[in-house]
């Protein structure tokens with residue numbers, strides 16, 4: 001487990017197999033007090049790569065942005081990197097809030113260009129959502145128990161400590177199906193993003209996603225969460241340019 005106190009995030013143990021259960025009313029500080037531009041390790045991947053978070057702005061509320069849960073969805077990381085570079089250069093884009101960005105949530109998968117982590121688990125089916133379903137096949141394997149993967153636990157730890165008012169999780173999908181998908185009370189935010197990126201707003205991605213971050217944070221915890229699905233056939237640079245204003249609109253929400 002990690003701990004965010006006065007801007008300090010202690011690295012969580014990567015050999016822990018404890019199941020993390022997070023309640024929205026976990027006692028403790030409402031958000032990290034971390035200086036803008038501060039970057040810290042919140043977890044370690046199966047193969048030992050650091051999972052890092054970078055903070056912008058300050059105070060509450062906090063918006064959490066996540067890229068690269070699926071390692072082969074490279075453009076999602078181009079978008080988190082684009083956002084980080086923009087906020088480093090123009091810190092005044094964020095006022096009266098903290099924006100916390102996890103650049104690459106699944107660094108082993110990103111290095112190998114695989115959807116899953118190095119254990120072959122789909123981290124976005126591994127969350128302790130009420131609809132968690134063990135098993136699954138090939139690229140959609142959920143694992144035998146929720147939060148079995150260190151990458152999943154790193155995200156859970158960030159949510160528990162930061163108590164974000166909004167989560168943006170960036171993915172890629174087959175071209176033509178790009179969308180601002182929302183879970184929980186996220187429709188208004190998805191609609192505001194749609195005004196900037198032109199993607200449809202959807203409450204249902206079109207197939208079941210048991211154990212997904214959207215199910216866990218949105219449906220179960222009632223934290224508004226946008227699963228921003230970029231068109232897979234677009235370059236990362238183009239996806240960032242296309243979504244820059246939508247992402248700024250979301251993090252200022």
Ligand SMILES: [Zn+2]
Pocket residue numbers: 070073170171172
């Ligand atoms: Zn994905």
